[in-house]
Amino acid sequence: MKREVAVAVTALMLGALAGGLATAASAADAPRGRIVADANACMGCHAVDRKLVGPSFQQIAAKYKGDAQAPVKLARKVKDGGSGVWGMIPMPAHQSMSDADIHAVVGWVLAGAPAK
Structure with a gap:
């Protein structure tokens, strides 16, 4: 159970990081x-x-x-x-x-x- 929670949290963090990087890239392209x-x-x-x-x-x-x-x-x-x-x-x-x-x-x- 702890492992599934850790995997889910890691996935959420990576998704947030990727979203932030995409926003930064979009701003850099503007x-x-x-x-x-x-x-x-x-x-x-x-x-x-x-x-x-x-x-x-x-x-x-x-x-x-x-x-x-x-x-x-x-x-x-x-x-x-x-x-x-x-x-x-x-x-x-x-x-x-x-x-x-x-x-x-x-x-x-x-x-x-x-x-x-």
Whole structure:
């Protein structure tokens, strides 16, 4: 009986470890911009392919396609917040995000928010 319990516990532990490794591998495969967006609550208001509170990341990419100033405009919008471009619901400022993180998210969004 003890042996069966030990085998079951070992199997559960190995399964949990494998699941953790799979999650870590998935995170490692994700673009840095997506990882930063997930870590900074961007996904609470935006989704990749559908409007939530704010526009989808794909809608943003389409709107700014071909605009050479888009990276600068969007980085400023993320840092300072604002409203009026997509409606009256304001986007909060993200003053605590580093410029490197903001640029990673903006670059990922402007690329169409790819999965890889």
